[in-house]
Amino acid sequence: LPTTLRDVAREAGVSIRTVSRVVNEKSEIADDTKARVLAAIDKLDYRPNALARGLVSGKTSTIGVVIPEISDPFFPEFVQGVESVARAEGYSVFLCNTDENADLELKSIEVLAANQVDGMILCGSYLSTEQLQDVSARYNIAIVTSRTPRSAAVVSIPGRDGLEQITAHLIRLGHLRIGFVGTDIPERQERYLGYASALQAAGLPVDPCDRASTRIVNVETARQSAIGLLTQRPGLTAVACYNDLAAVGVLQACRDLGRRVPDDLAITGFDDIPLASLVTPALTTIRVPRHSLGEKVMDLLLRVMAAGKGYAERQETPIQLIVRDSCGGRQAADADGAKI
Amino acid sequence: LPTTLRDVAREAGVSIRTVSRVVNEKSEIADDTKARVLAAIDKLDYRPNALARGLVSGKTSTIGVVIPEISDPFFPEFVQGVESVARAEGYSVFLCNTDENADLELKSIEVLAANQVDGMILCGSYLSTEQLQDVSARYNIAIVTSRTPRSAAVVSIPGRDGLEQITAHLIRLGHLRIGFVGTDIPERQERYLGYASALQAAGLPVDPCDRASTRIVNVETARQSAIGLLTQRPGLTAVACYNDLAAVGVLQACRDLGRRVPDDLAITGFDDIPLASLVTPALTTIRVPRHSLGEKVMDLLLRVMAAGKGYAERQETPIQLIVRDSCGGRQAADADGAKI
DNA sequence: TTGTACGCGTTATCAT
DNA sequence: ATGATAACGCGTACAA
Numbered sequence: 001l002p003t004t005l006r007d008v009a010r011e012a013g014v015s016i017r018t019v020s021r022v023v024n025e026k027s028e029i030a031d032d033t034k035a036r037v038l039a040a041i042d043k044l045d046y047r048p049n050a051l052a053r054g055l056v057s058g059k060t061s062t063i064g065v066v067i068p069e070i071s072d073p074f075f076p077e078f079v080q081g082v083e084s085v086a087r088a089e090g091y092s093v094f095l096c097n098t099d100e101n102a103d104l105e106l107k108s109i110e111v112l113a114a115n116q117v118d119g120m121i122l123c124g125s126y127l128s129t130e131q132l133q134d135v136s137a138r139y140n141i142a143i144v145t146s147r148t149p150r151s152a153a154v155v156s157i158p159g160r161d162g163l164e165q166i167t168a169h170l171i172r173l174g175h176l177r178i179g180f181v182g183t184d185i186p187e188r189q190e191r192y193l194g195y196a197s198a199l200q201a202a203g204l205p206v207d208p209c210d211r212a213s214t215r216i217v218n219v220e221t222a223r224q225s226a227i228g229l230l231t232q233r234p235g236l237t238a239v240a241c242y243n244d245l246a247a248v249g250v251l252q253a254c255r256d257l258g259r260r261v262p263d264d265l266a267i268t269g270f271d272d273i274p275l276a277s278l279v280t281p282a283l284t285t286i287r288v289p290r291h292s293l294g295e296k297v298m299d300l301l302l303r304v305m306a307a308g309k310g311y312a313e314r315q316e317t318p319i320q321l322i323v324r325d326s327c328g329g330r331q332a333a334d335a336d337g338a339k340i
Numbered sequence: 341l342p343t344t345l346r347d348v349a350r351e352a353g354v355s356i357r358t359v360s361r362v363v364n365e366k367s368e369i370a371d372d373t374k375a376r377v378l379a380a381i382d383k384l385d386y387r388p389n390a391l392a393r394g395l396v397s398g399k400t401s402t403i404g405v406v407i408p409e410i411s412d413p414f415f416p417e418f419v420q421g422v423e424s425v426a427r428a429e430g431y432s433v434f435l436c437n438t439d440e441n442a443d444l445e446l447k448s449i450e451v452l453a454a455n456q457v458d459g460m461i462l463c464g465s466y467l468s469t470e471q472l473q474d475v476s477a478r479y480n481i482a483i484v485t486s487r488t489p490r491s492a493a494v495v496s497i498p499g500r501d502g503l504e505q506i507t508a509h510l511i512r513l514g515h516l517r518i519g520f521v522g523t524d525i526p527e528r529q530e531r532y533l534g535y536a537s538a539l540q541a542a543g544l545p546v547d548p549c550d551r552a553s554t555r556i557v558n559v560e561t562a563r564q565s566a567i568g569l570l571t572q573r574p575g576l577t578a579v580a581c582y583n584d585l586a587a588v589g590v591l592q593a594c595r596d597l598g599r600r601v602p603d604d605l606a607i608t609g610f611d612d613i614p615l616a617s618l619v620t621p622a623l624t625t626i627r628v629p630r631h632s633l634g635e636k637v638m639d640l641l642l643r644v645m646a647a648g649k650g651y652a653e654r655q656e657t658p659i660q661l662i663v664r665d666s667c668g669g670r671q672a673a674d675a676d677g678a679k680i
Numbered sequence: 681t682t683g684t685a686c687g688c689g690t691t692a693t694c695a696t
Numbered sequence: 697a698t699g700a701t702a703a704c705g706c707g708t709a710c711a712a
Contacts, residue, residue, distance in 0.1 A: 004689055015699045020691065030697060050454035051400075052689035055391045056704045062455070070435075071416030071614075079410055079437060092451045095410075095435035097419060111432045114390035115402070115455075219618070248618060274411075278559070278588060280620040344705055355683045360707065370681060392705035396688045 003046040012040035023048060054116050062092045063301065064112035064120045066105060070097040072218075072245065073273040074290065075123070078144075081294020082121060089302060091118065100216055102126040106135075113139050119301045129187060140309055142301035144293065146190045151312040153304045155297050159270070162286040162319050163194030164201075166268045167240050169284070169321060171202045173329040175238040175266060177210070179229055181222050181250055182242035184213035191270065195240050209233060217242050222249025223256070230257055230265070237265060238327070244269035244276045247283050247326070262328035272322050281325035293317045343386040352380035363388060394456050402432045403641065404452035404460040406445060410437040412558075412585065413613040414630060415463070418484075421634020422461060429642060431458065440556055442466040446475075453479050459641045469527060480649055482641035484633065486530045491652040493644045495637050499610070502626040502659050503534030504541075506608045507580050509624070509661060511542045513669040515578040515606060517550070519569055521562050521590055522582035524553035531610065535580050549573060557582050562589025563596070570597055570605070577605060578667070584609035584616045587623050587666070606667035621665035633657045 005023075009016045014033055021029055022037045029037075040046075054060040065082055067075045079095060086093045096112065098105040105126055112120055119140040125132055129147055136143065136152040143154040170178050180195050182188075196206045210233055212225035222241065226249060230236065241247040247269030254261050261267055261281055269276055269285035276283040296315065304311045345363075349356045354373055361369055362377045369377075380386075394400035405422055407415045419435060426433045436452065438445040445466055452460055459480035465472055469487055476483065476492040483494040510518050520535050522528075536546045550573055552565035562581065566589060570576065581587040587609035594601050601607055601621055609616055609625035616623040636655060644651045 002689095006689080016690085017692090017699060017701095018697085021698085024691085028697070033697085047450070047454060049395070049456065049689050050451075051391045051395045051456050052704085053691075054704095055389070055395060055689080055706095056691045058704080060391075060455075062451075070410075070419055071413070073411070073413070076411030080439070083437065083439075092448070093436075095437065096433075097423065097435065099420070099423075108432070110387070111390070111402075114387060115400075116389065116391050219614070252618075274559070275615065275618065278592075278615070279618060346705080356706080357683060357708085358681085361682085364707085366707095368681070373682080389705050392688085393707075394688095395690090395705080396707045398688080 002049070003044040004049070005046075007044055008037065008040045008046050011044055012037045058116075060116050060118055061090055062094060062115075062117045063298075064094050064096060064108075064117045066096045066098060066108050066112070066120060066122050066125070068098050068100045068105065068124050068126055069218075070095075072124075073275055074243070074271050074288075077290040078123060078294040081291040081296075082298045083294075084291075085295050085298040085302075098126070100126055102128075102131070106131065109135055109139070119305045121297050121301055123297070126185075137309060140301065140304050142297045142304055144297050147187055151310075153300050153311055153313050155293065155300060155315045155317055157288055157293075157317055158319055159191040160194035160197070162270055163191040163240060164198045165194075165319075165321050166270070166284070166286055167195045167198035168202070169323070170238045170240065170266060170268065170327060171198065171204070173238075173266065173327060176204060177233075177236045177238070178204070179210040179212070179233060179236040179239040180241070181212050181226055181229065181239055181246050183217045184215055188242075191242050210236065218245050219249040219252065222246035223252040224249075226250040226253035227256060230254070230259065238267070239265060240268045242270060244271045244273045244283055244285055247285070248275060248279055251279055251283075251326070262326055266327035268327060276322075277324065284324050284327045285322050287320045287322045288317060289319075342389075343384040344389070345386075347384055348377065348380045348386050351384055352377045398456075400456050400458055401430055402434060402455075402457045403638075404434050404436060404448075404457045406436045406438060406448050406452070406460060406462050406465070408438050408440045408445065408464050408466055409558075410435075412464075413615055414583070414611050414628075417630040418463060418634040421631040421636075422638045423634075424631075425635050425638040425642075438466070440466055442468075442471075446471065449475055449479070459645045461637050461641055463637070466525075477649060480641065480644050482637045482644055484637050487527055491650075493640050493651055493653050495633065495640060495655045495657055497628055497633075497657055498659055499531040500534035500537070502610055503531045503580060504538045505534075505659075505661050506610070506624070506626055507535045507538035508542070509663070510578045510580065510606060510608065510667060511538065511544070513578075513606065513667060516544060517573075517576050517578070518544070519550040519552070519573060519576040519579040520581070521552050521566055521569065521579055521586050523557045524555055528582075531582050550576065558585050559589040559592065562586035563592040564589075566590040566593035567596060570594070570599065578607070579605060580608045582610060584611045584613045584623055584625055587625070588615060588619055591619055591623075591666070602666055602668035608667060612662055616662075617664065624664050624667045625662050627660045627662045628657060629659075 005016045005019050008019045022034050096108040121142050123144040133149045146159045199206050212229035214221040247267050250267050269283040272285045272287035276285050345356045345359050348359045436448040461482050463484040473489045486499045539546050552569035554561040587607050590607050599605050609623040612625045612627035616625050
């Protein structure tokens with residue numbers, strides 16, 4: 001029932017090939033036949049079938065972006081970054097949400113692949129490093145991760161560095177008992193390691209009991225585990241968090257427990273999502289330039305698609321300490337060169 | 341180079357048809373040939389080409405969801421609602437973000453259509469009512485909107501009712517000078533109309549100068565326009581907002597201006613996004629059940645796909661007044677039967 | 681139970 | 697400049 005090239009060709013009294021030509025604006029065509037074809041296209045309201053096109057040409061001009069959690073404020077700006085360069089290069093982007101579920105993620109990847117997208121971007125994947133390795137060997141894939149797959153195209157977020165920096169910041173402010181709220185996913189310990197490393201560098205003990213973890217990290221899970229941590233370890237004067245959502249959860253926990261921030265407890269985040277500056281007190285955090293990160297992976301994906309599946313490259317996104325109000329000591333920090 | 345049915349058939353020593361059968365688990369096949377085929381599939385790592393499949397079958401088992409602004413916290417839970425029922429029905433969902441741009445939205449719809457998705461869901465569309473009418477006549481589409489396209493499948497959000505309710509709430513609390521911060525998009529005046537209607541019902545004047553509008557509504561635009569409004573109309577004791585993001589913007593404006601909330605100014609939102617209960621003070625707002633709204637439109641889309649493009653139906657999502665701290669008077673409101 | 685052959689709507693390779 | 701015609705990978709009558 002939808003109009004096809006054939007219908008248009010019949011209507012215009014030309015061959016299919018000719019119609020295809022005017023549609024794709026390839027080789028030269030006589031002005032009058034072109035006009036006739038255009039008229040027929042318009043009259044019959046013809047629209048090319050992308051499936052047929054992709055089947056024969058082997059190119060769909062689409063890419064897939066797979067993210068684990070659509071409600072995490074980290075992703076919107078990232079996706080917009082991806083889209084801006086994708087659009088400029090003539091690609092349409094399909095977004096897939098996987099609910100922080102590795103099976104669903106794998107499924108999404110296979111569906112996208114089955115639909116012959118020209119490339120995929122994985123951000124914050126829940127796949128095992130091995131699976132990550134697998135799929136990026138099989139398809140055109142660019143990844144955003146802190147991990148180190150043996151050979152793949154990845155832009156990494158220096159989570160370890162970030163937590164080292166921000167924990168050092170807390171230490172400079174005089175904190176001696178600093179906790180950590182994060183995730184217990186084995187592949188996602190780099191931020192915790194940064195925290196621990198900063199403690200060690202300062203000669204402070206790293207006590208596993210100063211740490212609270214949940215698998216999924218969001219405001220609510222962090223709030224719950226922070227309530228536990230803060231009651232069991234009342235001596236903590238600061239808590240470094242896996243990300244801003246966790247920090248907001250700890251903030252909520254303090255509200256529940258009647259502890260004032262930053263007076264009774266200092267809190268730090270990671271990512272600098274918009275929410276970070278909207279809560280009270282505004283969060284001291286590590287900024288990850290999400291929009292440009294998106295542009296950067298898409299650029300990388302372009303290179304992957306040009307070079308083929310084997311292509312490997314590793315880049316790192318810059319980060320920046322942002323000092324706000326959740327740790328107090330704003331003046332002291334300003335002297336360190338940090339800014340809003 | 342990717343493996344095809346042909347390759348598998350050759351490897352297993354059977355016909356293409358047979359392979360196709362075991363892949364699709366249709367009619368009965370002898371156990372041994374089935375095993376042979378399965379082995380070949382496994383060995384050659386065969387994966388069906390969804391394009392070819394869709395081309396011949398006319399069905400892709402995919403749907404598209406088009407949203408205007410991925411960074412608006414309204415959408416994540418909505419999308420998850422859609423996905424939950426889509427998944428249960430065997431559909432994969434591709435999400436498209438249109439940056440609140442009607443042209444991009446139309447483009448996205450056409451791309452999805454060209455890719456032969458079985459249906460689409462439009463939420464918060466920026467298309468004109470006429471365009472909305474057009475596309476839903478041309479494709480299988482279910483819409484979430486407050487508008488009234490002549491004939492289409494839509495689930496509506498009673499924005500007018502909502503603002504009537506929440507403005508009445510403000511009036512009950514004793515406010516006589518209530519402003520409004522919203523959008524100037526002509527198709528999106530229903531919430532303003534609800535606000536105006538509540539004022540009139542209470543015998544209060546509706547003064548256009550008590551209103552501030554921007555085209556795009558987000559925290560930053562609302563903050564700016566609220567600063568203008570509050571300086572020019574210092575007599576306002578309350579501001580009703582188009583949505584929670586705007587309300588948070590007004591909250592920021594109050595911070596900038598040194599006005600205390602709710603003491604100096606009461607503020608109300610709409611949507612009850614997670615952020616609404618994270619800011620200080622927490623927002624009094626209208627709750628829109630986003631997850632179930634998503635389920636509801638997806639159910640509707642299922643009916644559209646079954647019945648065909650002509651299908652029209654109209655539903656409405658329930659809403660609920662949520663009283664928190666941004667207007668004070670929590671006890672008085674509790675007496676009205678509202679709750680957290 | 682299994683195989684043959686056609687068609688889905690395109691693009692692309694030849695001729696003409 | 698234009699027209700046949702063969703793919704592309706798969707589903708499905710129809711045959712066997």
